[in-house]
Amino acid sequence: MHSPVFSSSNLSKGRRSLRGLVLILAGAVGVGGVASAGDMIITLDSITPASASFLGGVSVVLRGDFSTVFNTGPLAVGTFTEVYFSPFTIPMPNTDWEARIVSISDTEITAITPRVPGPTTTNGTHRVYVRKFNTILPVNLYTNQIDFRFTDTGETELEAAARTLNDNFDFLDTDNDGALSLNEAADIGVTPDQFEALDDNDDGQLTQEELANGLPEPTFLERLLELLGRLTNIAGILAFVLSLLQKILNLLRGPFVVS
Numbered sequence: 244m245h246s247p248v249f250s251s252s253n254l255s256k257g258r259r260s261l262r263g264l265v266l267i268l269a270g271a272v273g274v275g276g277v278a279s280a281g282d283m284i285i286t287l288d289s290i291t292p293a294s295a296s297f298l299g300g301v302s303v304v305l306r307g308d309f310s311t312v313f314n315t316g317p318l319a320v321g322t323f324t325e326v327y328f329s330p331f332t333i334p335m336p337n338t339d340w341e342a343r344i345v346s347i348s349d350t351e352i353t354a355i356t357p358r359v360p361g362p363t364t365t366n367g368t369h370r371v372y373v374r375k376f377n378t379i380l381p382v383n384l385y386t387n388q389i390d391f392r393f394t395d396t397g398e399t400e401l402e403a404a405a406r407t408l409n410d411n412f413d414f415l416d417t418d419n420d421g422a423l424s425l426n427e428a429a430d431i432g433v434t435p436d437q438f439e440a441l442d443d444n445d446d447g448q449l450t451q452e453e454l455a456n457g458l459p460e461p462t463f464l465e466r467l468l469e470l471l472g473r474l475t476n477i478a479g480i481l482a483f484v485l486s487l488l489q490k491i492l493n494l495l496r497g498p499f500v501v502s
């Protein structure tokens with residue numbers, strides 16, 4: 244099993260369109276580095292978790308002060324905030340994997356990790372960064388970059404697709420109709436072939452039942468843990484009922500006030 248990987252980084256330059264933008268990277272998690280572009284500053288304090296499956300779909304929270312750059316001056320017009328993963332120190336066009344942003348505020352960006360190519364091309368660490376893209380002024384800004392590792396879950400592609408869709412069902416069901424269309428599923432990189440394979444009744448919609456059918460069979464250990472969980476629940480309910488009975492008995496036994 245891969246362990247979360249964070250490592251300190253050194254000085255790194257942006258790409259061609261970022262002439263003059265130098266990223267000064269923090270040496271430790273939680274310290275938060277500073278990237279400066281002229282008088283603008285982006286900070287990125289933390290990212291959790293540090294790993295995700297190859298198929299993506301893991302929720303990642305970026306914390307920092309994003310307000311300074313993201314809501315100030317002419318850049319506020321016609322701009323888009325994007326979260327990318329990259330296998331390269333210097334992000335390059337067409338090799339980055341865009342994550343889906345779920346929510347965004349001045350201090351927090353939540354994004355779902357994107358689908359990335361298979362293990363042979365994704366071993367090792369990758370960088371996550373935020374890009375402020377502007378349609379009027381062609382300016383891209385990056386946060387300081389922190390290492391991020393994709394992990395092999397050992398599932399088949401189809402099982403991983405079902406799990407990822409299932410885990411993010413509410414996020415992905417953007418029209419809230421209780422099913423996922425191909426467009427909604429494609430948001431995290433599920434292919435039309437995979438969609439079709441999961442769509443048992445061929446109606447072009449994936450329900451949670453259909454996704455459950457596509458999930459991998461639970462292992463013996465998982466079954467055991469689930470059983471233990473249920474037993475714990477039963478024990479908890481029994482304890483609650485007993486405590487309730489005790490309270491009722493106490494009430495019955497309690498002092499009666501006679502006026």
Ligand SMILES: [Ca+2]
Nearest residue numbers: 416420422423
């Ligand atoms: Ca839907």
Ligand SMILES: [Ca+2]
Nearest residue numbers: 444446448449
């Ligand atoms: Ca269906």
